[in-house]
Amino acid sequence: LLSTQIPEGLKRLPGPKPLPIIGNVLELSANPHLSLTAMSERYGPVFQIQIGMRPVVVLSGGETVRQALIKQGEEFSGRPDLHSFQYISDGKSLAFSTDQAGVWRGRRKLALSALRFFSTIEGSSSEYSCVLEEHISKEGMYLVEQLSTVMKANGTFDPFRHIVVSVANVICGMCFGRRYSHDDQELLSIVNLSHEFSQVASTGNPADFIPFLRFLPSRTMKAFMDMNDRFTQFVQKIVREHYISYDKNNIRDITDSLIDHCEDRKLDENSNTQISDEKVVGIVNDLFGAGFDTVSTFLSWAVMYLVTYPEIQEKLHQELREKVGMDRLPRLTDKSNLPFLEAFITEVFRHSSFVPFTIPHCTTKNTSLNGFFIPKDTCVFVNQWQVNHDPTVWKEPTDFSIERFLNADGMSINKLEAEKVMMFGLGKRRCIGEAIARSEVFLFLAILLQRLRFYQKPGQAPDMTPEYGLTMKHKRCQLSASLRT
Numbered sequence: 001l002l003s004t005q006i007p008e009g010l011k012r013l014p015g016p017k018p019l020p021i022i023g024n025v026l027e028l029s030a031n032p033h034l035s036l037t038a039m040s041e042r043y044g045p046v047f048q049i050q051i052g053m054r055p056v057v058v059l060s061g062g063e064t065v066r067q068a069l070i071k072q073g074e075e076f077s078g079r080p081d082l083h084s085f086q087y088i089s090d091g092k093s094l095a096f097s098t099d100q101a102g103v104w105r106g107r108r109k110l111a112l113s114a115l116r117f118f119s120t121i122e123g124s125s126s127e128y129s130c131v132l133e134e135h136i137s138k139e140g141m142y143l144v145e146q147l148s149t150v151m152k153a154n155g156t157f158d159p160f161r162h163i164v165v166s167v168a169n170v171i172c173g174m175c176f177g178r179r180y181s182h183d184d185q186e187l188l189s190i191v192n193l194s195h196e197f198s199q200v201a202s203t204g205n206p207a208d209f210i211p212f213l214r215f216l217p218s219r220t221m222k223a224f225m226d227m228n229d230r231f232t233q234f235v236q237k238i239v240r241e242h243y244i245s246y247d248k249n250n251i252r253d254i255t256d257s258l259i260d261h262c263e264d265r266k267l268d269e270n271s272n273t274q275i276s277d278e279k280v281v282g283i284v285n286d287l288f289g290a291g292f293d294t295v296s297t298f299l300s301w302a303v304m305y306l307v308t309y310p311e312i313q314e315k316l317h318q319e320l321r322e323k324v325g326m327d328r329l330p331r332l333t334d335k336s337n338l339p340f341l342e343a344f345i346t347e348v349f350r351h352s353s354f355v356p357f358t359i360p361h362c363t364t365k366n367t368s369l370n371g372f373f374i375p376k377d378t379c380v381f382v383n384q385w386q387v388n389h390d391p392t393v394w395k396e397p398t399d400f401s402i403e404r405f406l407n408a409d410g411m412s413i414n415k416l417e418a419e420k421v422m423m424f425g426l427g428k429r430r431c432i433g434e435a436i437a438r439s440e441v442f443l444f445l446a447i448l449l450q451r452l453r454f455y456q457k458p459g460q461a462p463d464m465t466p467e468y469g470l471t472m473k474h475k476r477c478q479l480s481a482s483l484r485t
């Protein structure tokens, strides 16, 4: 980038001076979301660092991020060819691969319509308003039972260990039409490695940029490869079974609907088969992978905040008691009646910012932002953590306060404030699972809060320090819960 000619009228990107070979990797530290936030205070909302020999542009500030991802969305919609990404879903991931724009767009459209088909709310006359609600309600109740059983046997439980199976079961139900027991070793061996996956696929992992680091022995990298292999085999086995039992007149789940799409194309002479069958059906890899780790990490954080702020937990329970009662399960349609719960969810998203960066982007052509020149194929990091903690936007950003999202009457959500929180990216690469994720976090939390009271063992305050990754996790810990009557 340094040797690139800057077009007239445009400025060269500011940023720290890189060292030879390693660039600015030492300054990234163990917490790139914090070090890059500190750099944005010095260099502004668009600056450049170098990781190894590769220049990377870092974006901060709500307005700049909106300008890049929405107003100039097309130019910032690519993905960089990073080393670790080639191992995810055999290099054929919708979210991480460098698919050509046309192929990515086609796959994204198919994924969105498959998700919509199984999660659109169709009125509330039947017991459940959609397949998604049915899965979440049932898994929510299994989770309450499971936690009570473990409590009776051991007196404490590890929240992530149980939440992750329940959340994985919701997405397994949608994608594959099946669920797994909380002790299923095959499922556990995949969901329990999500931690290593998250570390290797994190934004700014030096091994993605500096080739010689890839040859050093690394336990985390081995676990990452292991998880990708197991994950691919797990999904491939289920897909093969679906091909055998597929029946055009009985589409059972998302895998069937994707197979159906491929079969339809074969009958249509004019169809455009630019995207291989393998890449169409491979979409379930992305939905399953993105669908369990993000939502379970959120819910696990939410339980940690409930335990840390027992007075907020009581307030949320009382709201459910008053607005829903104790005689029926909460439903998705209760959402607009539960402003405290919605404010709590929004504040957990903002305060934890557990997806600190979007997945890295890449410019698709020469472009400029805020008057700075950015060449084609430049890797771009988007710092969501900074947007959610920007002191020019948030009063006391380090405080955990659900009031910041309530209107002055204290009884309704301040939508304008809530929309400033950034967790799902924006624009063309925005998360396609957002609606599903929001339904899941709302309904799981509502069920847990209605039925259980969470607490820590006296003198054992949970450690809330996040461990950096694609999704940041809290340290695994033991909590307790009692049933509400």
Ligand code: HEM
Binding pocket: 094, 095, 096, 108, 111, 115, 286, 287, 288, 290, 291, 292, 294, 295, 298, 355, 357, 358, 359, 360, 361, 423, 424, 425, 426, 428, 429, 430, 431, 432, 433, 434, 436, 437
């Ligand atoms: C992409 C966040 C749940 C599927 C993303 C991105 C973020 C994100 C930050 C990257 C956006 C970008 O690169 O600009 C979250 C959070 C979730 C969540 C915070 C839960 C709380 C889900 C769920 C699914 C899903 C439940 C699927 C059922 C995807 C896919 C992409 C994506 C397929 C890639 C989109 C693309 O590259 O075009 N998500 N996500 N996510 N998400 Fe989510």
